[in-house]
Amino acid sequence: MNNTGLLVVDKVCKSYPLPGGGRLTAAEDVSFGVAPGGSLGIVGESGSGKTTVARMLVGLVRPDSGTVTVGGTARAARTPGRRTARLARAREIQMVFQDPYLSLDPRLTAGQCLRTALRLHGKEEALAGELLERVGLGEREARARPRQLSGGQRQRLAIARALAVDPRVLVLDEAVAALDVSIQAQILALLDEIRREAGVALVFVSHDLAVVQHITDDVLVMRRGRVVEQGPTARVLSEPSDPYTRLLLAAVPREGWDPDDAVAARSALVEATG
């Protein structure tokens, strides 16, 4: 699974210097691949390094080592200075951010937001209407600023903005975490549709196992910057082989669930593995 596919990530590492000396390892030897139109979930608790991996994919964080390859060409670690190279790079991978309240320019209306992205990539500005329609936003929303849109509408706009660039891979960093459950379901349905219709590969970063189960084919479980388990989502979530994955699954609330058990199990694991 690691050497084939549209997006191939090979042994990327990233560590940050700590104020008191030493280094914090945010990602270590993370490798995975995603097929065209495929869908990969990256799960783990807060601080496990999943957001760092997502930001390395789009180039917001430069990996210390390792490569990210899209369609056979490796992505430069640095953002290229040349405009055409920069735009070509942007068309490989786009990202939808966690917080739709902060990821949209407060000054631009939905229509302006999309036209800015389209113009940058030399596309017809008229496509903005189509994009809005595709994510279920209408004329009224096109004229609204982010402040006048609901959380779900904003996230739809953020998805439309990413699609405006016509990317081959779409990275979603906790993209539904800030939304309530019914809106979550709508956004997930929209993403599934985009994936099937446009063949866009999805990388879905989330701490929510139910969401990951719903939308991904494969899953990667991260803990403290390392991949502890990876494989088909159905198998990993039904018969987890790693104790940490079992712990994550045990932490999901269900009938007859006791939060104290989950907390105790976590302390036991931390004690056993350090």
Next chain:
Amino acid sequence: MTALTLAPVAVRPRRPVGVLLAGSFLALVALAAALAPLLAPYAPEAIDLSASLAGTSAEHLLGTDASGQDLLSRVLYGARTSLIAPVLLLAVAAVLGVTLGVLAAWRGGWVDAFVSRLTDVMYAFPGLLFTVLIIAVFGTGMTTSVLALGLAYTPTVAKYTRSLALSESGKPYIDAYRVQGMGGARICALYLVPNLGRGVVGYLVVLFGEALMSLATLSYLGFGAQPPSSDWGLMVQEGQAAVVQSALLPALVPGTAIAAVVVSFNVVGVWAADRLGRRG
């Protein structure tokens, strides 16, 4: 457990009476400056030595100065330079300060270190001394004063803009522009700076009063506006000699004008900065 009773809090919208008063006064001053040729009973530089240091009368509502120039006419015309010059000064400081501040925040690293140390050095250097130094090199006059003070105000604006830009450029919408493949210069000029607009404008409004004072100080010291200008600072300096002859009006009239406008601007400025900051 004790029951907690919350007294009903009357939410009364604060009526900014002071702001309203100050605002209307400023509007009046601006109007008077614009209509000075219509309102002023005399030409501002018309000398009438027979009416030297006259007190208030029907002919001269606010009296005259040592040269017999009508003080009301002079103070009306003086409002023009006194209001426009600070705007120009702040425009110079805003262009330079915002550029430096955004550059420092965006590039970080040695660029930030360089700009920050530069502003620190200029901060530590007394602003007036710095201005006088520039004037000593380039000569006296209103244009030099405006440019010199514009430079002197630049570090303050740069520091403020840098802190605003640092927090703004950390927001994901800026990351989103980068992920789209947009270049840094374009992001800063077209999207980052306009989003700092409210905060920076609010800050400039607060600085206006101070800028007016600084310019009046320079004119008073003889570095700024030159006779026969009706600049308020220059008028105070000219009226000073008359105080000894127990004629207070020549210094008092322009002095009061400066004080009233500066206080009004501070009242309006603090209110505006507060509102702009809260909504931005």
